[in-house]
């Protein structure tokens with residue numbers, strides 16, 4: 133029995149139009165007659181046409197060709213057949229590889245998706261429209277949505293005058309919004325054939341919760357559906373926000389929690405009080421509610437005036453208690469929003485009590501750190517760092533006291549508009565600012581970075597009003613200036629930080645930083661966190677890196693031989709209390725100033741930290757970063 137004959141029969145028998153296999157079979161029969169007579173060339177032709185690979189190829193062609201009987205069959209069906217055929221064919225690496233590819237689960241999934249689409253399997257089966265729709269109901273819209281794992285992405289509320297149940301908000305990216313069938317303002321008439329007239333929003337939610345599969349809404353469309361023509365705006369959150377702790381949010385489950393420094397994409401600002409936003413780290417999800425800039429400013433003002441501070445933590449929203457559990461549709465009550473807005477909320481706002489340059493005490497004597505041979509690294513005076521260390525705690529504690537007393541700055545913007553900025557190669561470099569608790573290794577890292585390439589990285593030369601010493605050189609250790617000159621720099625906000633010690637003023641000016649940048653170098657400086665805001669200008673475009681200590685046990689290990697600077701001892705080993713203080717201080721810095729940190733490096737292993745610093749500095753100069761929109765004119769945005 134010829135296997136070819138057996139294999140061909142079903143195909144040719146069932147499909148008279150498919151002549152390819154049949155013709156081949158007939159040709160082979162004919163050739164067979166001449167084969168025994170060994171007519172010239174017949175054997176060669178017969179062997180060729182009889183070869184298994186040709187037969188296999190023909191079978192594949194038949195099964196996949198648009199005219200074949202199987203053309204209506206699905207990709208997966210074809211796949212099974214093709215794999216079967218390949219199994220029969222002689223083994224070769226290519227065939228084996230092809231079989232492997234075809235049997236790969238991803239490939240199967242792809243074909244399965246193809247089948248679903250080809251068979252138009254994706255559309256939900258909608259119930260037929262009722263025949264007896266009265267003429268008066270012409271303006272109604274029937275909306276069918278299939279209940280699945282995703283939230284419906286809409287909130288409802290009861291109109292306080294008419295008692296109508298209205299769609300209050302359609303959440304961007306949610307099921308309702310993507311359907312394009314439900315709009316804010318639509319009046320709900322029926323849900324799954326049940327009239328909602330006279331029902332409380334909670335009862336409507338209950339009906340929805342009990343429904344399975346397709347849910348049919350009958351709505352009276354809003355006369356003019358809202359059009360979101362606003363441009364997408366990106367902001368940096370300068371506060372943190374926890375919807376669970378905010379009794380004023382219209383619907384807690386629809387809230388978007390965020391932390392200081394998070395970049396948010398604002399997708400809807402139609403509501404003056406509640407915006408819709410997504411985190412850029414999570415753009416695939418549907419949006420959530422965040423308090424608008426206006427609402428937060430109002431809360432800040434109210435918080436400012438509410439004396440003594442009362443968190444009103446006992447006030448819990450009652451209207452949202454019955455959240456629809458599966459579709460997460462929500463209930464709103466606009467009147468209650470207004471009432472609740474006058475209460476204080478539990479946000480943590482930063483206190484910007486130090487909007488003037490941070491004050492440092494700089495003693496007269498200092499040592500210069502650095503290689504000291506071929507190049508001179510300015511700005512590493514030991515005594516200056518020692519005094520900084522004292523100012524650290526004092527200022528942070530003062531800020532803390534202020535915060536606890538409810539002294540929130542009414543001027544601090546809760547959101548800062550940001551844009552993507554990429555430095556052009558011809559632009560000046562961005563200033564690199566290192567921030568960290570004393571002893572964490574800010575100066576060590578800065579020194580190592582500069583030593584890597586002193587022609588590329590440099591510190592700014594500080595100013596002083598003290599007189600020059602014999603071994604010093606103007607513009608190397610310091611810029612020696614008169615008190616009047618120094619003070620005019622302070623008054624004209626040209627000092628990033630400054631201080632006084634033994635009757636002399638010391639500080640680092642914007643111009644000293646600019647001098648480094650003008651030379652085409654990268655200026656690397658360390659700053660107290662209170663000074664970051666002063667440095668955040670369009671001209672310097674600082675990139676702020678927070679140097680953070682690792683956990684206590686790692687620090688004990690890595691700082692075994694490290695030396696810290698104290699008032700009385702030059703090289704003193706770190707004690708446990710010092711490390712604990714460092715950790716506490718780092719935590720406070722992060723809590724109060726974390727929104728300004730572009731990058732965080734945990735300084736555990738010094739080499740690793742230095743490598744991370746180098747990479748972060750390069751990225752800051754060469755890759756796009758989020759910066760305040762005010763730093764970039766629209767024509768240079770990327």
Ligand SMILES: Nc1ncnc2c1ncn2[C@@H]1O[C@H](COP(=O)(O)OP(=O)(O)OP(=O)(O)O)[C@@H](O)[C@H]1O
Pocket residue numbers: 517518520521568569570571572573574575576577690691694695696697735736737738739741
């Ligand atoms: N990752 C590390 N591993 C071990 N030792 C380190 C590490 N980082 C820094 N050190 C050491 O810790 C000590 C303090 O570091 P550094 O002087 O840089 O602190 P700082 O953050 O500049 O604080 P301050 O301004 O108070 O001196 C130095 O002896 C430094 O060599």
